[in-house]
Amino acid sequence: MKAAVLDDVGVPPHFGDFAEPEPGEGQVVVDVAAAAVNHLDLAKASGLVLHRAASDSVRGGVRRGRSDGPRPSRLLRRPVAPYGSWAQRTLVPETDLLDVAAGVDDATAAALGNTGLAAWLALSWRARLQPGESVLVLGATGAVGSVAVQAAKSLGASHVIAAARNPDRLQWARQHGADAAVVLAPGTDLPAAFRQAAGDHGIDVIIDPLWGEPALAAMQAATPGARHVQIGASTGATINLPATVIRSAELEILGFVVFRVPLQARRDAYRSLTERAALGEIAVDVIRLPLAKVASAWEQEQHGAHARLILTP
Ligand SMILES: NC(=O)c1ccc[n+]([C@@H]2O[C@H](COP(=O)([O-])OP(=O)(O)OC[C@H]3O[C@@H](n4cnc5c(N)ncnc54)[C@H](OP(=O)(O)O)[C@@H]3O)[C@@H](O)[C@H]2O)c1
Structure with a gap:
């Protein structure tokens, strides 16, 4: 599969090939629809060991239903290392999926994942x-x-x-x-x-x-x-x-x-936040970039992009 791959600490990841995730017990492989680029991801990825998909800290990924039929979008809280959300597919513990309210587009849902939850x-x-x-x-x-x-x-x-x-x-x-x-x-x-x-x-x-x-x-x-x-x-x-x-x-x-917020409180908050977004009470300016442009997204975030950068694998 294609993914953002970190070759070295602190340098932008490149778009390349990475091993397909294989699910272990209690884990699911998901197709990533949209993944946010957060300061936190850059900070953590800058200190990660080499040759990992960038980045296991990315929390803003949103999955779409797979071949087994339409399912609601969900937020990927914490992919299993070395996989991350900046990839076509990733691996997550089943318990780490947060429900997205109906009616929110994937880019907005991803943008609200870390910083939106922090605000709410x-x-x-x-x-x-x-x-x-x-x-x-x-x-x-x-x-x-x-x-x-x-x-x-x-x-x-x-x-x-x-x-x-x-x-x-x-x-x-x-x-x-x-x-x-x-x-x-x-x-x-x-x-x-x-x-x-x-x-x-x-x-x-x-x-x-x-x-x-x-x-x-x-x-x-x-x-x-x-x-x-x-x-x-x-x-x-x-x-x-x-x-x-x-x-x-x-x-x-x-x-x-x-x-540090208890998981159930985060689940409830993310649900409420995305419901308000669906009602138009909460908006986020987003710039969508294809995953292939990950190096550019990294540079833009480092230099203070004034809209939320969202990678679409
Ligand atoms: N505790 C948590 O769970 C949590 C979660 C997410 C983020 N954070 C932290 O929260 C902070 C903000 O994150 P963010 O994602 O909102 O960042 P951001 O999108 O880059 O926004 C930063 C804000 O700070 C302002 N700013 C930057 N330098 C400033 C300065 N020297 N004087 C006055 N204002 C300044 C910016 O103003 P301009 O528009 O004028 O540049 C902008 O309003 C970061 O420290 C981040 O690590 C914490």
Whole structure:
């Protein structure tokens, strides 16, 4: 079969031949319909041993029914090494297939697999967002942030503030549910800008894939009792966080990683997320590329593609 094959650590995979997967007990071979290209895949694949199909960490693959008749699409959570989703076929434990709601195209379902789940679960499971609460989404132009803006609205948030560097791309967030936007421009008094954008709603939940100065400013603007969900560090790995900031807003700072969420919660979340996508409440900009273009997809993701890259084997 054809697959994205890693010949060396840290260099783009090439499109080539790879051994057909042979199922062991409790495993199934599936045809891959669409597979997302995530930062996580690049990071993990860069440290993988040689001669593996890229990459066993790819979680965004979506399967289609095979020759035994039409079956609903399902998300491949974790292919069995050395197989990955960037291939015509892959191998997965039967228990690792998550249901995709009817009516969602495969590329969107794949795009929602890792970053979409992160956004949805950070709000619903980690922050325990309640209808009527207000949410500030940092990095709202990114893969996690752009879903978080829409998911917050879909989960009943009364007021959603989108914050990011690029004013043009923030318009997308405004068109997809954000009630207010803050540009993370150098020299801006960010705590004041966040407070102004929040108005009387305050800020009950902060979704933070950035850390760095925007995260500190968000905490300074938060409503007492707010939950700050720490997801990633696109801006910087460390901040100087005065104790008074945490105390004065009685902040709950909550670390979050998708893979630590119990499997059943992930199943339920992915089902809900794809149902909302089917209803048009959650959209993702995707660029479809044939699997043969995997090296180009890798390079584009490394340089910050502004749409979700989806490989179609
Ligand atoms: N915890 C988890 O389970 C989990 C799951 C998925 C992702 N993550 C992490 O979450 C983070 C975001 O992932 P993603 O897939 O959304 O990435 P992404 O699509 O590349 O988006 C990154 C976002 O960060 C912004 N950004 C980057 N550098 C910045 C800087 N120096 N200052 C201000 N904003 C900056 C980007 O803004 P521009 O549009 O202006 O470039 C964009 O809004 C990453 O650290 C990733 O590893 C964690």
